[in-house]
Amino acid sequence: MDRRRIESRAKGVAESAAGPLGLQVIDAEFVRDSGYWYLRVYIEKPGGVAIDDCANLSTAIGSELDRQDFVPASYILEVSSSGEKPLRRDEEYDEFKGRWALVNTYSEINGRKRFEGLLMGNAGDSVLMEVDGTAVEIPRQRISAARLAVPFKEVRGDESE
Numbered sequence: 535m536d537r538r539r540i541e542s543r544a545k546g547v548a549e550s551a552a553g554p555l556g557l558q559v560i561d562a563e564f565v566r567d568s569g570y571w572y573l574r575v576y577i578e579k580p581g582g583v584a585i586d587d588c589a590n591l592s593t594a595i596g597s598e599l600d601r602q603d604f605v606p607a608s609y610i611l612e613v614s615s616s617g618e619k620p621l622r623r624d625e626e627y628d629e630f631k632g633r634w635a636l637v638n639t640y641s642e643i644n645g646r647k648r649f650e651g652l653l654m655g656n657a658g659d660s661v662l663m664e665v666d667g668t669a670v671e672i673p674r675q676r677i678s679a680a681r682l683a684v685p686f687k688e689v690r691g692d693e694s695e
Contacts, residue, residue, distance in 0.1 A: 540564045540573075540605055544595075547602065548575045548613075551594035557587055560616040564609070571609035573599070576616040583615040621680040624656060631655040636683040637663065639676045650683060 545562035552559045560576040577583055577591060592613040599605065621627060621635065635653040643649075649672060651665035660671045661680075 537564045543602075543604055544573055544575065544599065547598050548577075548591065548595050551598065552577060552591055555587065555590055555594070557583070557591055561619055561622075563620065563622070564605070571605075571607045572612055573605065573609045574612045574614065576614060576619040578616045588613040588615070617682060617684045619682045621682065624674065627653060627661045627680075628655045630682060634683050634685045635663065635680060637661065637672055637680040638678045639672060640678045641676060643672060643676065644670065650685075653682075 541562045541564050544564065545559055548559045548562060557577045557579050560578055562573065562575045564571065564573050566572075575591070575595065577587065579587060592611060595613070596611055599611065621630065630653055633653050634651070637649045639647045639649070641647065649663055649665050649670060651663045651670075654662035654664055654669070656662070657671060659675070660673050661677065663670050663672065
């Protein structure tokens with residue numbers, strides 16, 4: 535089973551259906567997770583993605599994927615916002631420059647293996663991030679996993695009340 539070919543073809547099916555819905559397909563991935571195959575489609579839309587956007591695109595592409603029947607295994611179709619999209623290709627670090635990301639490394643860099651912050655793009659064989667207000671250079675060969683993330687902001691009530 536050629537996962538990349540499945541991902542590419544599924545992305546094409548999704549893009550055909552996404553345009554009329556005002557959605558942009560960012561990526562598609564076909565992965566095995568916890569014993570099940572998942573076909574995940576990541577989307578974006580100006581103003582943000584709503585649950586109805588995911589449901590509408592899922593319905594639209596689900597029937598077309600069934601009709602074309604090119605995935606040789608049973609799978610679960612997931613359509614979601616690109617907010618948690620894995621970063622799998624080197625060029626994605628530039629493409630998503632300015633977005634929040636989470637990067638894990640195989641070995642420690644400056645005493646840590648987990649970096650969460652603003653993605654600043656590629657620099658030669660490294661990825662640049664701003665983490666806690668400091669620029670960090672992470673060699674790509676040391677990255678074990680990377681994905682876009684949603685920043686956690688602590689919510690506090692007004693203490694003067």
